[in-house]
Amino acid sequence: MSMERRQMLRGIGGLAAVGAAGCLDRITGQQQGTTAWHDFTEAQESAFKRSLEEFNDGRDDTLNAEAPAEMEKELETALPADQGPETFNWAHDWIGRYHEQEFVYDASDDLEIDLEETYTENALEAVQWEGAVYGLPYAIETVSLMYNPEYVDEPPETLSEMVEIMEEYHDPENNRYGLSMPSVDPYFLSAWLQAFGGSLFDTESEELRIEDDAFIEGVELLEESIWPYVPGDPGYDSQIPVFSEGNAPFAINGPWELEGFREAGVDAQVAPLPDVDGGDPTPFTGVQVWYFTSQLESADESALETTIEWAEWYTTNEQAIIDNAEIQGLIPVHQDYTDSDNADLGEDVLTFAETVEMGTPLPTHPKVDQIWDPLESGLERVFNGNESAAQAMESTAQNIRDRWE
Structure with missing residues (x-):
């Protein structure tokens, strides 16, 4: 979405909010507001919830979270019907296909963060397709x-x-x-x-x-x-x-x-x-990404800002980065945390980093x-x-x- 469109939405105010479809609760079918779908395991979810609570604290438009049973299947049903989440987390390998299916949103003109100064080169390449920025990276992983x-x-x-x-x-x-x-x-x-x-x-x-x-x-x-x-x-x-x-x-x-x-x-x-x-x-x-979905094309101003701010906050928040490393063994892609001598990351993530060095990105x-x-x-x-x-x-x-x- 361009800056001009954001200004237009600000000008027409509440009309845009009423017209936006938004994400429907998958159980009740009710409008749910700005929503993130996630695939964190039960062991990982507590750290994610702490991050979400901290992000939402004091916000008028809070970010809701759901964990669909089958992420891919439910996204491919919900997004074409304009009933999907504004963002979801997954590995980067869906970028090309979702670009072709028009399931993702180019946030190039909406981001405040300096991408090249913040993320590693490989991680930044992973979230882009034909010049568009379809998400922000928060970690890299492998088996x-x-x-x-x-x-x-x-x-x-x-x-x-x-x-x-x-x-x-x-x-x-x-x-x-x-x-x-x-x-x-x-x-x-x-x-x-x-x-x-x-x-x-x-x-x-x-x-x-x-x-x-x-x-x-x-x-x-x-x-x-x-x-x-x-x-x-x-x-x-x-x-x-x-x-x-x-x-x-x-x-x-x-x-x-x-x-x-x-x-x-x-x-x-x-x-x-x-x-x-x-x-x-x-x-x-696989580079782990908070994707920006096609829901943002018709989103109101608050939903767009909440989604962008969440992705920028989560991918740069020190506690979220350290939690991902210590609890999940995820390797940071934020440039300030890629030093292998950083003891805060723990032995697990340093060992996974050795294996990542052996690997090749998912196509x-x-x-x-x-x-x-x-x-x-x-x-x-x-x-x-x-x-x-x-x-x-x-x-x-x-x-x-x-x-x-």
Whole structure:
């Protein structure tokens, strides 16, 4: 929204407020006012609520918060109907697709903050598309190795060492496993899939790369060194309890699960991903963003200002940044907090930062959105022994190209 439009809305006053659709409560269907949707876990939510209460203190137009059960599905229903939130938090990889679907709002002319002086270069690039600014970044994250010190004295430095430890503890008949990890989700597997130079997609040529030998070698690495040690059900909800209940020495997961593991009684420790013989683990990294949605195109002045001020406040507030680091293990992208020697961030975030350095950003090209589900299905066929890695990637690639047509 341009400054001219903001001045126009100020001039017509209450008429704009009456005409704005606003977000509807998903249960009551009543107008709810300026709203943020979030996907924080139960363990993370208390810190978010503290931040929200501090932000709202003394404001006439307060920001409401909701946690939808299925963020993507509900956004794609609510936003076209002009009934969605003004902002929501998610990783940056939806930017390109939501630009094409016109689900996001360019706040370039509304922001008071100096973007280049505030955020790291990579984080700032992640929230922009074709010159538009569709949100503000507050952290970066990836998955890393977690271990239970009850079973593991020192984390393994190589995948071979990790396999030896997993082999020692893996005993499915007694509900013990070597590893807890969502086993066919490409995001969680990305470190291994891309360990030998492979990639999902070439953003410059817009070509699919999952049939390349380097990518298939990554799938075969999973077959040999990862999948033999996880539970037979690859789903997220089946994998998490294995580690949280103390039945595995290792987990591969993100900072969002760390506090939950500890609250469950496991003294979970974080370590960098182990080295791979002949390759380098290369996980996807995701910049966490408060998106500006298309609701702001028709929002009244107070809703627009509340949304922009929330994003600017949350992404620069010291306590929110430190809470995200200490409680969630999220790596700051504010330039004042990116010094690795900053002890306030805690050991967890510094270790996750090491793994981030190994990684590559999630691709944001709209075509990539059509890759995830078919690729997960293809990986599951290999996981279940129904197809070889090469066969599965060939059929998956054809499926994806059919979707692109």
